[in-house]
Amino acid sequence: MDSQQIASQREFLKDSLRLAIDFRFTDQHMGIEPPPIQKPTQPEQQLINLPLPDHHNSTSLFDAIAGRRSHRRFIGSPLCLTELAFLLWATQGLREEVAPGTALRTVPSAGCRHPFETYLLVTHVTDLESGIYRYLPREHALVLERADDDLMEKLPPATLGQRFTATAPVTFVWTCVPYRTEWRYHTAAHRVILMDIGHVCQNLYLACAAVGAGTCAIAAFHQELMDQLVGVDGEDEFVIYLAPVGKL
Numbered sequence: 574m575d576s577q578q579i580a581s582q583r584e585f586l587k588d589s590l591r592l593a594i595d596f597r598f599t600d601q602h603m604g605i606e607p608p609p610i611q612k613p614t615q616p617e618q619q620l621i622n623l624p625l626p627d628h629h630n631s632t633s634l635f636d637a638i639a640g641r642r643s644h645r646r647f648i649g650s651p652l653c654l655t656e657l658a659f660l661l662w663a664t665q666g667l668r669e670e671v672a673p674g675t676a677l678r679t680v681p682s683a684g685c686r687h688p689f690e691t692y693l694l695v696t697h698v699t700d701l702e703s704g705i706y707r708y709l710p711r712e713h714a715l716v717l718e719r720a721d722d723d724l725m726e727k728l729p730p731a732t733l734g735q736r737f738t739a740t741a742p743v744t745f746v747w748t749c750v751p752y753r754t755e756w757r758y759h760t761a762a763h764r765v766i767l768m769d770i771g772h773v774c775q776n777l778y779l780a781c782a783a784v785g786a787g788t789c790a791i792a793a794f795h796q797e798l799m800d801q802l803v804g805v806d807g808e809d810e811f812v813i814y815l816a817p818v819g820k821l
């Protein structure tokens with residue numbers, strides 16, 4: 574191991590950088606408008622409204638935490654839209670829009686920047702055709718980005734041969750839009766972005782318990798193939814984490 578390289582990578586984990594940043598020169602302090610809280614939709618895209626979350630599928634918080642584990646085997650059953658809507662709300666749902674560019678959600682985020690978009694790779698969800706969808710937290714709705722019947726073949730190579738990904742009825746894929754956090758924190762943004770995404774995925778693990786489903790966090794994937802699969806540019810938006818979900 575190159576100890577110098579390791580030492581320099583370790584620096585990324587520390588917050589020392591913050592003291593070196595002159596926050597008077599961040600885009601926020603320079604008076605630049607905050608970026609929107611979610612990507613816009615295209616005029617031709619129709620919204621698929623999602624059922625509002627309720628308590629009918631609740632499990633106890635104790636049971637959800639005590640039973641949390643990663644699942645890589647799923648029974649063949651589909652998820653229904655109500656279950657999917659609950660998982661989306663639990664991971665990125667909006668609580669309140671407090672100011673332009675600032676919205677509180679069901680997960681915390683450094684500086685309330687929430688630098689993520691949620692894409693769903695759907696192969697077996699009741700009432701949804703197979704394809705790639707995006708969640709709109711503000712509307713609590715989905716938009717179809719692209720119909721695709723070949724997702725089961727495309728997922729294993731895009732996850733470096735993790736074959737179980739092909740068996741999930743739906744895979745959550747979170748992309749990062751780094752500027753949302755850079756706007757406030759400049760180069761101190763990237764460390765907290767990684768912290769933010771951990772909260773999102775943990776909520777998915779716990780919410781899955783309430784709908785008889787399971788998931789497994791995936792951080793090992795082929796960056797370019799995953800970016801191509803969801804249709805993002807790989808620069809201003811790129812895949813950061815994913816999680817296949819299925820019934821147990």
Ligand SMILES: Cc1cc2nc3c(=O)[nH]c(=O)nc-3n(C[C@H](O)[C@H](O)[C@H](O)COP(=O)(O)O)c2cc1C
Nearest residue numbers: 641642643644645732735774789790791792793794
């Ligand atoms: C950041 C992170 C990345 C992970 N990446 C993968 C992955 O690429 N493939 C996989 O099968 N599991 C992955 N896992 C799941 C871990 O292997 C799993 O959490 C660990 O073995 C402990 O098991 P448990 O979650 O059942 O407690 C990841 C977990 C985390 C938190």
